[in-house]
Amino acid sequence: MPAPRTVLLTGAAGGLGTLMRELLPGHGYRLRLLDLRPIEGEPDAIVADLADRDALREAVRGVDAIIHLAGISLEASFDKILAANIEGTYNLYEAAREEGVRRIVFASSNHAVGYTPRPQGDDPLIPVETPRRPDTFYGLSKCFGEDLAQLYWDRHGIETVSVRIGSCFPEPTSVRMLSVWMSPADGARLFHAALTAEDVGHTVVHGSSANTRLWWDLTSARALGYEPQDDSEPYAAKLVAEQGELDPGDPAHARLGGHFVTDPPIWPY
Ligand SMILES: NC(=O)c1ccc[n+]([C@@H]2O[C@H](COP(=O)([O-])OP(=O)(O)OC[C@H]3O[C@@H](n4cnc5c(N)ncnc54)[C@H](O)[C@@H]3O)[C@@H](O)[C@H]2O)c1
Numbered sequence: 680m681p682a683p684r685t686v687l688l689t690g691a692a693g694g695l696g697t698l699m700r701e702l703l704p705g706h707g708y709r710l711r712l713l714d715l716r717p718i719e720g721e722p723d724a725i726v727a728d729l730a731d732r733d734a735l736r737e738a739v740r741g742v743d744a745i746i747h748l749a750g751i752s753l754e755a756s757f758d759k760i761l762a763a764n765i766e767g768t769y770n771l772y773e774a775a776r777e778e779g780v781r782r783i784v785f786a787s788s789n790h791a792v793g794y795t796p797r798p799q800g801d802d803p804l805i806p807v808e809t810p811r812r813p814d815t816f817y818g819l820s821k822c823f824g825e826d827l828a829q830l831y832w833d834r835h836g837i838e839t840v841s842v843r844i845g846s847c848f849p850e851p852t853s854v855r856m857l858s859v860w861m862s863p864a865d866g867a868r869l870f871h872a873a874l875t876a877e878d879v880g881h882t883v884v885h886g887s888s889a890n891t892r893l894w895w896d897l898t899s900a901r902a903l904g905y906e907p908q909d910d911s912e913p914y915a916a917k918l919v920a921e922q923g924e925l926d927p928g929d930p931a932h933a934r935l936g937g938h939f940v941t942d943p944p945i946w947p948y
Contacts (some may be wrong), residue, residue: 684707684708685742686743687738687745688700688748689771691710691713691718691721695748696714698867699863701863703746706867706871711738711742713725715727725737725738729763729766729767738774739771746786747784747786749771754816757816760819769827780837781838782874783828784842787842788817788818790815790818793814793934793937795810795935795936796934796935804893804894807883807895807896807899814936817939829881838880840873841882841883842869843883845858846861847861847886850914853918858894859890859894860887860888860890861888864909865889868908869886869903872903876903882899888908888911891911892915
C-alpha cells in the first residue's frame with residue numbers, strides 16, 4: 680500500500696484530535712477534519728454528526744486513510760453510546776467501504792479490558808490478547824469497534840489498527856496515568872506507524888509511551904514500527920508525593936480501568 684497522505688481525522692475538535700492536528704502534519708500528512716462541533720480557526724473542517732451517512736460518504740471520499748477519534752470518550756447512557764460510538768462507527772466503516780478507503784486507525788481504549796487486574800510487583804505485562812473485560816458501556820463500545828474492524832477486514836479487506844489508548848495528555852496528571860500515559864508525540868508516532876505499516880489486517884495494539892511503570896505489553900505496536908521515545912517517570916516523584924502510591928486494596932486502583940471500574944454505573948435510562 681502506498682503511504683497515505685490525505686487522512687480524515689474524525690473527532691478533530693476533541694482533546695486528542697487537537698493534539699494530533701498539531702503533530703501529524705509533521706509526519707507528512709494533509710488532514711481533513713471532521714467533528715460535531717466547529718473548530719476555531721479551521722473554517723474548512725467538516726461539521727457533521729456520525730449519524731449523517733451522506734456527510735460521512737462525502738467526508739471520506741478521496742482520502743487515503745482515516746483516523747477515527749470521534750465519539751463519546753467517557754461513560755454515558757447506553758442510548759448515547761449506541762448512537763455515537765456503535766452506530767456512528769458502523770456508519771463510518773460503511774462510508775469507507777462504499778468509497779474504497781483501505782486503512783483505518785480506530786481509537787479503542789484500555790476500558791475495553793478495564794476489569795482486568797492490573798499487574799503488581801513482578802507480574803508480567805498484560806498481553807494484547809487478554810480477554811475483553813469492558814468496564815463500562817463506553818468500554819463495551821470499544822469492544823464493538825474492534826470486532827467491527829475485524830469483520831470489515833475479513834469480509835471487505837479494509838485494514839484497521841485498533842489502538843487501545845491509555846491516556847494521551849500533554850503530561851500525566853495522576854499516579855495511575857504514570858502507567859498508562861501516551862505522550863502526544865508518541866501518540867503521533869504510533870498513529871504514523873499504524874497508517875504506514877504493511878499488511879496489518881486487523882491489528883490490536885496498546886497505545887502508551889515506554890513508561891517505567893507500564894502495565895501492558897507494547898510488542899504488537901512495536902511490530903508496526905512504533906518506537907516510543909517518552910517515559911512518564913520524570914513526573915513520578917511529584918505525583919506520588921501529592922497522591923501517594925496506588926493502593927492495591929482500593930478497588931479503584933486494582934484494575935486496568937481505574938476509577939471507571941468503581942464509578943457509579945449509568946444504567947439504561
Ligand atoms: N484521550 C485519551 O487519553 C483517550 C484514551 C482512550 C481512548 N480515547 C479515545 O480517543 C478518542 C478521542 O478522545 P478525546 O480524549 O479526544 O475525546 P474528546 O471527548 O475530547 O473528543 C471527542 C470528539 O468527538 C466528537 N464527537 C462526539 N460525538 C460525535 C458524533 N456523533 N459525531 C461527530 N463527532 C462527535 C466530539 O465533539 C469531540 O470533539 C475517543 O474515541 C476516545 O474514546 C482517548
